[in-house]
Amino acid sequence: MIRAAIAGLGLLLLWHGFVWLTEVPPFLLPSPARVATALVDRWDIILGHALTTGAEILLGLLLGSLLGCLMALTLAAWPAGRRWLLPLLLVSQAIPVFAIAPLLVLWLGYGMASKVAMAVLIIFFPVATAFHDGLRRTEPGLLDLASTMGASPVAVLWRVRVPAALPSLASGLRVAAGVAPIGAIVGEWVGSSAGLGYLMLQANGRSQADVMFAALFVLAVMSLALWFTTDRLLRAAIPWQPDSLLSENNRKVTP
Amino acid sequence: MLPQGLALGGVPVLGQLDLAIAGGATTALLGPSGSGKSTLLRLVAGLLPVPAGASVTPLAGQVAYMAQQDLLVPWRDVLGNVTMGAHLRGQAPDLARARALLAAVGLTEADARKQPAQLSGGMRQRVALARTLMEDRPVVLMDEPFSAVDAPTRHRMQSLSAGLLAGRTVLLVTHDPLEALRLADRILVLGGSPATPAEVPVPDGAPPRPAGDPALLAAQAALLERLAEAVS
Known part of the structure; x- marks a missing residue:
């Protein structure tokens, strides 16, 4: 934590020194102090747009994760449907979301719906594939045991395969939490009337680089907060998942 | 044949x-x-x-089946693993019998509430034996x-x-x-x-x-x- 703070401070100093030495005009690269001033002065506007973007990200994450879980469960529970659904899953990722963003805005309007749809499209895939992989890789001995215990296929799915696949699902959700802001921001860049992407686009048009940087900073903070919150929640929900990074620290012998 | x-x-x-x-x-x-x-x-x-x-x-x-691996599930505690069969069949588990079997294989009341990851290999295999006997086949x-x-x-x-x-x-x-x-x-x-x-x-x-x-x-x-x- 202290190391991260020192590294961040060092970068800020480097940035400030660069701007001070080269005397770059502020509309190209504002100094950190200017960005901070913009952040404070325009706080109310930035906050409003940040709330819009945040709502889009969270809604997209929720719907995308739900849809991804549903897809993985369908694939696992219905082997015959795999042939139909797997190509669909791949096609949904073969089309770059940047390419269909204008279409989505055209269909769903300038409001929140098109941005949420974009985030869902991006989030859905990592969640579905990670969870499906986990559901496919249940320990065979465990399935044998469940079979001799007289478990129905539904019970095997819900009480053995799903819990066993939760660590895989968690990996998918971590990736999803990391990429969710991309979907929302891309949507806002393509066409919107609110959100941090919209604010950045407007600021860019008016050469207000300091506002752009301030919006970018808020977006980065929001993304990091989302990722760490997701990670913390997942860890708490799946306490049995071995974590070699954590146990490495515990095992460290003090000399 | x-x-x-x-x-x-x-x-x-x-x-x-x-x-x-x-x-x-x-x-x-x-x-x-x-x-x-x-x-x-x-x-x-x-x-x-x-x-x-x-x-x-x-x-x-x-048939009750016991394999080389203990096959304990990490998301249920020891007692939950012993009663896994009833859980999978959607029946109410006989907890008193499960506790008695755990005692029979030499595990204490405190062990029954532990997570499988906290147990040694030998203790895990004891739990697996208790789970096999719990099936009563x-x-x-x-x-x-x-x-x-x-x-x-x-x-x-x-x-x-x-x-x-x-x-x-x-x-x-x-x-x-x-x-x-x-x-x-x-x-x-x-x-x-x-x-x-x-x-x-x-x-x-x-x-x-x-x-x-x-x-x-x-x-x-x-x-x-x-x-x-x-x-x-």
Whole structure:
């Protein structure tokens, strides 16, 4: 934590020194102090747009994760449907979301719906594939045991395969939490009337680089907060998942 | 009964065999790795589709299965693992019986609330044994149940399970001659390719036989030789 703070401070100093030495005009690269001033002065506007973007990200994450879980469960529970659904899953990722963003805005309007749809499209895939992989890789001995215990296929799915696949699902959700802001921001860049992407686009048009940087900073903070919150929640929900990074620290012998 | 033998993936694994397993007794199935012991066990357990022309007495619902890995699920505590069968069938678990069985395999009341990750390998295998007994089935199929634990633990586990499984029909697959000689009422050695079973005499006395018995040790040496021949 202290190391991260020192590294961040060092970068800020480097940035400030660069701007001070080269005397770059502020509309190209504002100094950190200017960005901070913009952040404070325009706080109310930035906050409003940040709330819009945040709502889009969270809604997209929720719907995308739900849809991804549903897809993985369908694939696992219905082997015959795999042939139909797997190509669909791949096609949904073969089309770059940047390419269909204008279409989505055209269909769903300038409001929140098109941005949420974009985030869902991006989030859905990592969640579905990670969870499906986990559901496919249940320990065979465990399935044998469940079979001799007289478990129905539904019970095997819900009480053995799903819990066993939760660590895989968690990996998918971590990736999803990391990429969710991309979907929302891309949507806002393509066409919107609110959100941090919209604010950045407007600021860019008016050469207000300091506002752009301030919006970018808020977006980065929001993304990091989302990722760490997701990670913390997942860890708490799946306490049995071995974590070699954590146990490495515990095992460290003090000399 | 397998009149045609059994091939898996086009490779003949088991030869023609007709095997009747005595009820209420322990039958040990010995053989080198890859001799088809586990295949035979899985066939009896109903985990493999019965090949055409063969007949296997259907044992669905009468079999409890214990494998080499303990197969404890990490998301349930020890008591939850022992009652896993009822959980999977959607029945209410008999917690009093589960606690009694945990005590019978030598685990304390405090152990019952622990997570599997907190247990040693030997304790995990004890929980697996309690879970097998919890199923309360007439036939118990064991696939190298104690091969993953250290020698002293294995010795204790053998004595413990022999006492607790007395009176049930046990089919024990193992590659350890000592284990077979200590626990079995009847020993079959699978050998050849495709494999066929051959009967081997067992020492006198009721299982669990003491490991230090000279007759048992002599029989172990002879059996080891025989298994080594079966490989070559």
